[in-house]
Amino acid sequence: xxxxxxxxxxxxxxxxxxxxxxxxxxxxxxxxxxxxxxxxxxxxxxxxxxxxxxxxxxxxxxxxxxxxxxxxxxxxxxxxxxxxxxxxxxxxxxx
Numbered sequence: 001x002x003x004x005x006x007x008x009x010x011x012x013x014x015x016x017x018x019x020x021x022x023x024x025x026x027x028x029x030x031x032x033x034x035x036x037x038x039x040x041x042x043x044x045x046x047x048x049x050x051x052x053x054x055x056x057x058x059x060x061x062x063x064x065x066x067x068x069x070x071x072x073x074x075x076x077x078x079x080x081x082x083x084x085x086x087x088x089x090x091x092x093x094x095x
Contacts, residue, residue: 033041063069 033044036044
């Protein structure tokens with residue numbers, strides 16, 4: 001039990017460190033962006049869109065590697081009644 005608690009604490013600390021590092025990098029990027037011309041900003045926007053698309057594609061490929069995942073999702077959709085579904089907008093985000 002104690003090992004689990006320590007693992008959770010370490011995970012939270014790692015997450016905080018990653019978030020802090022990401023914010024620092026974003027600040028650096030924003031400083032550089034302020035110095036660019038419109039043409040260069042468009043190049044950056046196109047490149048960032050490419051990177052985001054690539055990352056999304058890689059994540060999709062990871063899901064596709066999970067044996068039987070798509071079949072389970074399809075089966076779950078077929079067997080779950082509309083009465084059991086909740087609109088994601090209705091779920092509280094402040095908890």
